[in-house]
Amino acid sequence: MSQTPLPHLQVELDKLKACIHCGMCLPACPTYRVTGSEAESPRGRLYLMKKMLEGDLSADAVGPHLDQCLACHGCETVCPSGVQYGTVLLGTREDLAQRDTSSKRKVKRYIFKHILPNHALLVIGGALLRFYQRIGLRKLVRQFKILKPFPKLDYQERLLPDLPKRKALPTNMVFGDLNGEPVSLLTGCVMDIFYNPVHWDTVEVLVANGYRVTVPEQQCCGALAHHAGETDITRELARLNIDDILKTNPKWIVVNSAGCGSTLKEYGHLLAGDPLYETRAAEFSAKMVDVMELLAKKPLAPFRNYAMHETITYHAACHLYHVQKVKTEPIELLAQIPGIELVPLENAEACCGSAGIYNVEHPELSTEILDSKMSYVKAACQGQGATTLATGNPGCHLQLEKGIQANQLPMRVRHPISILAEAYRAPQNKDSNG
Ligand code: SF4
Ligand code: SF4
Structure with missing residues (x-):
């Protein structure tokens, strides 16, 4: 250096x-x-x-x-x-x-600048991964330990969740009441590929609560680049997002991924001193809200589903709790759903070791941190009967699913908005629910 x-x-x-x-x-x-x-x-x-x-x-x-x-x-x-x-x-x-x-930095920069912001490429990559999972190749790779000679790749492969069939939210289509408060939903990159149904759940809950939702033209938020120190790339992406999103004139700009939300709220700070963008970046950041933060601003619309029975514990994503200071809102919202029992998670706000791509770059330390987190999750599951671990960040979701699998706990991870969306749907009978 x-x-x-x-x-x-x-x-x-x-x-x-x-x-x-x-x-x-x-x-x-x-x-x-x-x-x-x-x-x-x-x-x-x-x-x-x-x-x-x-x-x-x-x-x-x-x-x-x-x-x-x-x-x-x-x-x-x-x-x-x-x-x-x-x-x-x-x-x-x-x-x-x-x-x-170093060449390592050049490769990372290339990924942050040319791969992550290329959504079409990510969609193709996601479809290929899903194909790999669906035709049973993943099973063979794991059964015969094919990736054992490449421990980093093996670790990354095991982190991958079962990819859902992706149904893209149409850009610029209006969902909900035309007279509702206008919100622009940002869909991100990892979230849209790995947990795409969460976006549909988000739209459903916002519409049920009277918002008019559109998905504007948008770019990757640049959070991963920012965390790696490649903040010039984040600033470039921020300028594009500010241009595209503010022109749709939303009252709120909504995101359901804590990691993205924390960087999007930082645009004002990152572009301070930029003569062309300083003011609009501050406006952008002031309008940015996590979906839980927005829903907590007003009383929730009545639920339709009174047949839910779920014991939930909540892991607070660092970028929601420590950075955005959205601490109690997700729990308060979930607590309003009939049939939901919430049980506490000790050290709920302690990091799970995911931290963007930390789990990929520092697998050993990340695993030790996850193990520590899982000791509390285990207590909530085995001691208090929690069957769902709710969390609002795709990185935590991936990491905690891995921890649950490794500990063979009878639990699933869900985004809190997906639990709320279920509460807004008419209950289905047991047979059709499976
Ligand atoms: S030691 Fe830690 S807690 Fe104390 S002032 Fe410094 S940063 Fe804050
Ligand atoms: S890992 Fe430690 S030093 Fe780094 S942000 Fe978290 S608490 Fe602070």
């Missing part, structure tokens, strides 16, 4: 200096809990960043510790000094990415 200045870290220096080294964040930090190492804690990482800025430590020495951070923001929630750790971290990652000339 060549040595160049650290402009973004320099800008965030005051935020870094707010740390009073009290250590209250240490028990809340998943990587510290697993490794016991100060260098893998929020306080330690802030110190390393400061030393790098002062020239006492090299980027090569500090970079790996920042890479191992989940960017879960769990430390911010407990910090008495209000240190905005996530902003400092992501600014520093951008600085380090810019000075990284």
Whole structure:
């Protein structure tokens, strides 16, 4: 790595200096809990960043510790000094990415810039994966351990959920009452391929609650690029999204993926100082809401289904709980459904180890963090009878499904909006329900 200045870290220096080294964040930090190492804690990482800025430590020495951070923001929630750790971290990652000339970075950049924003390509990839699963190839690959010589690929293959048949939401079609409050729904990339039915559930619940929903022309939100420090790509995508979405003049811009929502709400910060976009980026961020946040603003419309019986526990996605501060809304909404029993999940707001592509890049640490999470999920399932684990982020969904499978728990993972959608449907008789 060549040595160049650290402009973004320099800008965030005051935020870094707010740390009073009290250590209250240490028990809340998943990587510290697993490794016991100060260098893998929020306080330690802030110190390393400061030393790098002062020239006492090299980027090569500090970079790996920042890479191992989940960017879960769990430390911010407990910090008495209000240190905005996530902003400092992501600014520093951008600085380090810019000075990284390795081929690994070039490949990642290519994926963030040319693959993830290419939705048609993702749809084709998703269809091929589904074909691979449906014709039984996956079964053979797993049975004969064909990917064993490639442990990373094997791990990634095992992370894949059963891909649903994708039914695209038509762009610019109006759903619901023409006089309803207009909302634009963002469908994202991973969510739309892996959990596409969740979008239809989202439309159904919003329409039942009187909103007029459209799916505008849109791009990938750039969250994964931002977390990897490739924030210039995120800014490019943000400008395209702002142009496409604001022209539809929505009252609210809605998303059902916590990871996407946190970055979309950051557009105002990311484009501050951009003469053409600063104002509109701030407007965009002010209109951004997670679907649970929006539904909690007004009393829910009456449900139609009084035949639901489900014991649910709730995992709070980091980017919903710690970043967007949407903490109680999903539980409060689910609690209103007749026939639903909610049981608490201890440490519900602790990271599951998914964190964007962290589980792909750091499979061992991610698995240790997941194991810790699963000890609480197991207690909710075996001790309190939870049969559903609700969560509002596709990365957590994938990761927790893997944990449930590995622990052979009689549970399923569902997005809270899918549970609400079921409550808005007329009950089907048992035979047709299966
Ligand atoms: S809790 Fe906040 S102030 Fe205390 S060590 Fe952690 S980051 Fe610093
Ligand atoms: S963001 Fe999460 S993993 Fe990173 S230092 Fe904070 S608590 Fe630890």
